Every structure is written in structure tokens, then in C-alpha cells.
Amino acid sequence: MNILLIGSGGREHALAWKMAQSPLVDVVHCAPGNPGMDQVGPCFDVAADDIDGLVKLALQIEPDLVVIGPEAPLALGLSDILRARGFDVFGPSKEAAQLEASKAFSKARMTKYGVPTAAYGEFTEAAPAKAFLRKMSAPYVLKADGLAAGKGVVIAETLEEADAEIDEMLSGKFGSASATLVIEEFMHGEEASVFVITDGEGAIFLPAAQDHKRVGDGDIGPNTGGMGAYAPAPIVSEEIMSRVRREIATPMLKGMAKDGMPYQGVLYIGIMVTAEGPKVVEFNARFGDPECQVLMKGLKGDIVPAILVAATGGLKGNEEAFAALLELEDFQPTATVVLAANGYPGSYEKGSVIEGVKSAGALDGVTVFHAGTDVTADGKLVAKGGRVLNVTASGASLREAVDRAYAGVDAIDWPGGFCRRDIGWRAL
Ligand code: AMP
Ligand code: GLY
Numbered sequence: 001m002n003i004l005l006i007g008s009g010g011r012e013h014a015l016a017w018k019m020a021q022s023p024l025v026d027v028v029h030c031a032p033g034n035p036g037m038d039q040v041g042p043c044f045d046v047a048a049d050d051i052d053g054l055v056k057l058a059l060q061i062e063p064d065l066v067v068i069g070p071e072a073p074l075a076l077g078l079s080d081i082l083r084a085r086g087f088d089v090f091g092p093s094k095e096a097a098q099l100e101a102s103k104a105f106s107k108a109r110m111t112k113y114g115v116p117t118a119a120y121g122e123f124t125e126a127a128p129a130k131a132f133l134r135k136m137s138a139p140y141v142l143k144a145d146g147l148a149a150g151k152g153v154v155i156a157e158t159l160e161e162a163d164a165e166i167d168e169m170l171s172g173k174f175g176s177a178s179a180t181l182v183i184e185e186f187m188h189g190e191e192a193s194v195f196v197i198t199d200g201e202g203a204i205f206l207p208a209a210q211d212h213k214r215v216g217d218g219d220i221g222p223n224t225g226g227m228g229a230y231a232p233a234p235i236v237s238e239e240i241m242s243r244v245r246r247e248i249a250t251p252m253l254k255g256m257a258k259d260g261m262p263y264q265g266v267l268y269i270g271i272m273v274t275a276e277g278p279k280v281v282e283f284n285a286r287f288g289d290p291e292c293q294v295l296m297k298g299l300k301g302d303i304v305p306a307i308l309v310a311a312t313g314g315l316k317g318n319e320e321a322f323a324a325l326l327e328l329e330d331f332q333p334t335a336t337v338v339l340a341a342n343g344y345p346g347s348y349e350k351g352s353v354i355e356g357v358k359s360a361g362a363l364d365g366v367t368v369f370h371a372g373t374d375v376t377a378d379g380k381l382v383a384k385g386g387r388v389l390n391v392t393a394s395g396a397s398l399r400e401a402v403d404r405a406y407a408g409v410d411a412i413d414w415p416g417g418f419c420r421r422d423i424g425w426r427a428l
Contacts, residue, residue: 004029004061006078007048007069008037010338010371010390011289015069015303016040017367018296022304029061035381036370051076058087065090065311068265074285075101075147079265088311089264096256096263097285103152103182104145106283113255115248117280118184129166132183133159141184144169146177150225155186189274190426191281192233193291194241196249196269197306200262202315203249204306204322207298207331208236209291210426215345217422224345225387228423229290230335230398231298235273235426244271244278252283264310290336290390293369297392298334301327335401335424336392337409339417341372344386352416354381357389360408365401366393368408383416391419398427 005016005028013036016028020040031054033043046053049072058066066082068074068091077094091097098105104122109115118141123129133140140162144152152174156162169178195206209231215221236244248269256263268284268291287295296303305325309315315322341348354373361368369392372385391412393404402424409419 001064002027003065004063005067008032008034009289010369011292012069013037013369014293014296018303022302024304034370035373035375071286090307090311091265092263092285095261099283100285103143113251118187120184123181126166139186141186143182144174144178145180148174148177187272189272190235192236193288194244194269196267197310199310199313199315200257200264202319206295207232217420226290227338227420229294230424231294293336293390293392294334298332300330301325332394333398333401334394335405336390337405337419337423338387339389339419340387341383350384352383355413356411360411365404366408
């Protein structure tokens with residue numbers, strides 16, 4: 001079969017790399033892709049948020065399956081438009097993708113379906129928002145309702161800071177994304193990411209992963225898109241996983257289906273493991289980046305049947321068979337280290353030359369996924385984004401996986417970039 005994969009990050013390179021290994025797959029077409037994906041299948045220069053361009057491309061290629069990587073096209077309704085044209089699509093409808101695109105929508109659904117999450121209020125005016133704050137205790141969690149490229153959450157230590165943030169957000173700090181605010185109770189605990197592949201009725205749970213959001217070692221400094229990840233994450237014990245299944249995933253999927261917006265694709269459940277058990281921090285409508293890279297690398301079996309059944313239906317009652325095809329029992333401990341351009345997540349330079357990626361990828365257990373890379377006219381690999389490469393490795397243990405990933409990092413010569421040196425520390 002032929003697949004059209006939308007996106008250009010490390011997440012999509014990992015998906016393309018994994019799907020191309022399936023005996024079911026002939027070609028993975030990518031739009032827009034990146035220099036790493038270019039080595040997997042043909043890349044087409046159509047941006048991931050160019051909905052008309054992507055529909056045109058799909059009509060031209062006639063893929064058997066479209067896989068949507070990032071959130072932007074989901075929030076713009078690409079899945080619905082392609083489904084209406086008869087394509088099978090892995091990715092939720094515009095309505096169901098509101099679980100990520102609107103925090104207020106997501107909180108309202110969780111409340112309706114009785115899913116454990118932080119207590120909250122939703123506001124469009126400053127006065128009631130500030131009055132609500134005074135019923136909470138510090139630290140204060142303020143969230144822009146809409147998509148804000150991962151920057152829409154502010155944790156304020158004092159009332160003064162929180163008041164000022166409310167004024168800024170409501171007067172357009174994140175444009176229309178912060179015209180509505182969600183204010184939440186602060187949850188204490190350790191975070192983890194759980195991924196559920198679903199056709200809206202059945203569900204396959206992948207091993208839990210943990211991201212490293214802060215830019216610096218020891219989890220300090222500003223938030224980023226993610227500086228590294230590993231799986232499985234031992235904080236999500238079997239008991240916690242079964243509670244996530246029972247208390248979070250099942251009621252959410254059932255409720256969404258019952259309310260006429262079945263969720264198809266991968267549901268990313270960001271949880272806080274609190275003293276009372278797992279609670280939802282956020283939902284995303286896609287795989288995590290860089291969590292996807294460790295999941296694709298660590299999975300021994302074929303990912304394509306699971307992705308296909310999520311797109312076409314028929315998973316309920318057959319979960320065990322699909323889990324067996326994924327060989328979930330044999331998932332290998334895996335870690336990924338993000339190499340980012342100096343200055344990231346602030347402003348950074350583009351165009352610095354990167355060498356040694358091939359030697360890194362030749363090391364035992366190591367695969368290097370591209371994110372923000374480019375190739376110059378004379379064939380040099382250069383940096384073009386903030387997060388640039390994901391050095392990913394599996395091993396017999398997480399320790400071995402991490403050591404192999406850092407051996408890969410050390411084989412790369414890129415003075416213009418940096419990475420965290422402590423990926424996996426909570427588990428190790
Ligand atoms: P979000 O975009 O909703 O995932 O929020 C970004 C980050 O802010 C999360 O990964 C958490 O580290 C933190 N965060 C969000 N909501 C809460 C909360 N209610 N309590 C504690 N930390 C939170
Ligand atoms: N790694 C966090 C995210 O993909 O949202």
C-alpha cells in the first residue's frame with residue numbers, strides 16, 4: 001500500500017522510518033518531509049498547514065492511507081476534508097481534535113465524563129478570573145485556551161504575577177488563542193505521556209514515555225517542545241496504567257463517541273501521577289515529539305496494522321491481535337536525545353554545518369531522526385530549526401539505550417548545537 005504522511009519533524013521522520021519497514025507498505029510519500037524523510041520516500045513541497053495543497057496532493061497520489069503527524073492540520077479539519085473525499089485517514093476530526101486545540105473544550109469533556117484532572121475555571125473577563133484566583137492557592141496555573149505552540153501555559157508563583165498574566169493573556173498575548181483563559185489547580189507529582197491508538201471504540205496502549213520539557217539539565221530553564229524522551233517510563237506502573245485505562249481513556253473515548261464525535265487516531269494523554277493517582281494534565285490529538293521517536297524505535301513489531309485499523313475501524317474486540325502484531329511484550333528500552341541549535345528555545349542561528357550524522361547512525365542500536373535540518377546546494381547538512389536532530393537508541397536496558405544515544409551524540413560534530421546530558425535521569 002501507499003501512504004501519505006503529513007509533517008516534517010523528528011516525529012514524522014520516525015513514523016516514516018517505521019512504517020516503511022512494514023511488509024504491507026510500498027511507498028511512504030511525505031509532505032513536506034525533511035532531509036531524513038527524503039531518504040525514506042518521496043517528499044513533496046506542500047506545507048503541513050496548506051490544507052488545499054494537501055488535498056490536491058492526495059488526489060494526485062491517491063494514497064491508501066493518510067497519516068497526519070502534527071496538530072495544525074488536524075485543528076484545521078484536514079481529516080474531515082480527506083474522509084469526505086473517500087480517503088482513509090489516521091487522525092481525529094476537527095471536532096475531536098478540539099481536545100488539544102481548546103483547553104476549555106477539553107476540560108469540559110473531562111468534567112462531563114468524570115475523568116480525573118485539576119479543578120478549573122474558564123474566563124473571558126479579568127474580574128471574575130482574578131476573583132477565582134483568590135479562591136485558589138499558589139502556584140497558579142494559567143492556560144491560554146487555544147494552540148500557542150506549547151507556550152500558552154504560565155505557572156505564576158504570586159497573586160501579583162498571576163493578575164498581570166491574566167491581563168496580558170486577555171489582551172492578546174497569544175492572539176485569539178488567549179481570548180479565553182483556563183485557570184487550574186496546581187497538581188503535584190511526576191508527569192508522563194501515555195499514547196492510545198484508537199478507532200473511536202477499541203484501544204491499544206503503547207508503553208508510557210517521559211519527555212524532558214525544560215531546556216537545561218536537572219529540569220531547569222525555560223520550557224521547550226521537548227529535549228529528549230525515553231520509554232518505558234517506570235513511573236507508570238502496571239497499576240497506574242490500568243487506572244489510566246479505566247479512569248481516563250475508556251470514559252473519554254466512550255463519551256466522545258456517544259456525543260457524536262468519535263476520536264480516531266492517537267490520543268496523547270499527558271498525566272500527572274499524583275498521590276491520589278493519575279490525573280490529566282492535557283490531551284493532544286497526535287503523537288508527542290520526541291516521545292514518538294522512542295516508541296517507533298523501541299517497537300519490534302509492525303505499526304502499520306494498528307494505524308490502519310484506527311483509520312478504518314474494527315479494533316474493538318481485536319485489541320490483543322493488534323497488540324501482538326506490534327510485539328508490545330518485546331518493546332525495547334529506548335531513549336532519544338534532542339540536539340538543538342544554540343540559543344533555542346530563544347532565538348537561534350540557522351545554517352550552521354553538521355557533520356558525523358552517518359557515523360552516529362552506524363553505531364550499535366542508534367538511529368538519528370531529522371527534525372530541523374536542511375541540505376545546501378553543495379550537499380552539506382545544515383541546521384534550519386530549533387530542534388534539529390534526535391539521536392535515538394535502543395538497548396537491553398534503559399542504561400544501555402541512554403549510553404548508546406550519547407555515543408551517537410558524541411559522534412556528531414556540530415559546534416552550533418547543544419543537548420541535555422541527563423536524559424532518562426528520573427528512571428536511572
Ligand atoms: P500543558 O500544555 O497543559 O501540558 O502544560 C504545560 C506544562 O505545564 C505541563 O507539562 C506541566 O508541566 C505544567 N502544568 C500544566 N498544568 C498543570 C497543573 N494543573 N499542575 C501542575 N503543572 C501543570
Ligand atoms: N513532547 C511534548 C509534545 O509533543 O507536546
